[in-house]
Amino acid sequence: MRKPVIAGNWKMFKTIGESVNTAVSLKPLVSNANHCEVVIAPVFTSLKSVADRLEGSNVKVAAQDVSDQLKFGAHTGEISGDMLKDAGCSHAIIGHSERRAMYGDSDAFINRKLRAALHFGLTPILCCGETLDERDAGKAEQVVSDQLENDLTGLTADEVAKIIIAYEPVWAIGTGRTATPEQAQQMHAYIRSWLSGKFGAGLADGLRILYGGSVKPENIAELMNAPDIDGALVGGASLEAESFARIVHYNG
Numbered sequence: 001m002r003k004p005v006i007a008g009n010w011k012m013f014k015t016i017g018e019s020v021n022t023a024v025s026l027k028p029l030v031s032n033a034n035h036c037e038v039v040i041a042p043v044f045t046s047l048k049s050v051a052d053r054l055e056g057s058n059v060k061v062a063a064q065d066v067s068d069q070l071k072f073g074a075h076t077g078e079i080s081g082d083m084l085k086d087a088g089c090s091h092a093i094i095g096h097s098e099r100r101a102m103y104g105d106s107d108a109f110i111n112r113k114l115r116a117a118l119h120f121g122l123t124p125i126l127c128c129g130e131t132l133d134e135r136d137a138g139k140a141e142q143v144v145s146d147q148l149e150n151d152l153t154g155l156t157a158d159e160v161a162k163i164i165i166a167y168e169p170v171w172a173i174g175t176g177r178t179a180t181p182e183q184a185q186q187m188h189a190y191i192r193s194w195l196s197g198k199f200g201a202g203l204a205d206g207l208r209i210l211y212g213g214s215v216k217p218e219n220i221a222e223l224m225n226a227p228d229i230d231g232a233l234v235g236g237a238s239l240e241a242e243s244f245a246r247i248v249h250y251n252g
Contacts (some may be wrong), residue, residue, distance in 0.1 A: 002208050005064060005231035006225070006236025006248045007039040007125060007163060009093060009212075019046035020053055022241050025100050030244035034058075036231060038248055039091050039125075040238065042107045044079060051088020062091035062125065065099060068112035070119055081120030091123045093233075095151060097170045107150030114151065118159055125164045125233065126151060127212065128191075132171035140169075141190050148194060157199045166233040172213030174235060181222050181229075182221060188228035189203045217246035224250050 014022065019042040030038050037192050041062040051061045067078035080246055084092060094113045099105040105113075110126070126149070130143040144167070149154040152160055167187050169179050179187070188209050196204035212233030222228055238244040 002206060002230045004036040005039060005208055005210055006033075006036050006234065006244075007041065007091070007166075007210065007231070008098070008118060008234045008244050009041045009062075009064065010043065011064070011098075011235065012043060013239055014042060014046065016046045019043070019050050020237070022061070023050045023053055025241035027054060027059055027066040028198050029241055031058060033248050035247065035251055040244075040248075041091070041093055044192075047084070047089060053222075055088070061085075061088050062093055063089045063122075064094075064096070065112050066092040066094060066117050066122065066124075068109060068116050070116055081116050081122050082099055084122060085120055089122060091125055091164075092117045093113070093125045093166075094151035095127045097127060097129055097168055097173060103128050103156065107147060110151045111153055111155075112153045113228050114155065114163065118162060123162060125162060125166050125210070126170050127166045127233070129168040129170050129213075135169065135171065138192070140187065144187065144191065148191070149198075152198075157203050160195075160199055161203050161207060162235045163207070165191060165207065166212045167209060168212035168233060176214055178214040178216075179211070180195060181226050184223060185228055188226065192228050217243060220247045220250040238250065 022168045027109040039060045039062050041064050063084045067080045069075050095110040114124050129145050130140040130148040134143045156159045172178050192204045208230040211229050214238045215234045
């Protein structure tokens with residue numbers, strides 16, 4: 001059985017105080033959520049404060065990115081995996097479409113970040129997904145498989161088994177548009193099939209694949225009914241504790 005993961009990506013929102021207040025409000029609302037793993041990803045400046053306030057709870061903390069570097073050094077602006085672990089992180093989001101599109105994160109760079117996250121014992125949440133033009137051109141599956149092929153190149157099956165994949169159609173992120181459950185399930189099934197062909201059916205059956213893209217309390221239950229959707233990477237709807245808690249409790 002694949003235990004679902006509901007992760008909230010707070011992007012560049014919330015000061016330290018606001019982050020702590022939201023985390024503290026969220027903690028009792030999801031304390032009995034034993035059916036899934038709960039993860040939130042505040043901004044870098046809030047990670048330690050949030051992690052400290054969540055210590056002992058069932059809410060885990062993720063970084064929104066990680067350096068590809070394995071050693072301390074002259075890498076201005078970068079934050080390494082061991083620093084993130086030291087701040088209380090257990091997960092790291094890697095390859096988000098905003099990083100790919102706005103900041104030039106290439107597949108080769110993402111591959112190095114995955115290796116670094118794994119090296120330091122972080123659980124990577126690897127994002128992949130196509131643009132609207134790519135979907136309309138009938139290239140959605142090819143784009144996603146190319147991303148996965150390049151992002152996972154050189155990794156062993158044991159390493160890949162430690163990764164969580166998040167399918168996030170770029171055209172559905174922050175737009176209010178959501179892939180239909182049928183569209184999402186089709187791509188999730190394709191990803192699982194691709195993983196099976198590349199790394200074996202056992203790995204593919206056990207690896208968790210999340211959906212990301214305008215996930216809300218109103219659509220989470222229908223998405224989670226799809227057999228290959230193992231959770232969600234939530235954006236805007238994760239910024240308020242009550243809204244995110246409703247998503248966590250998708251099963252009623």
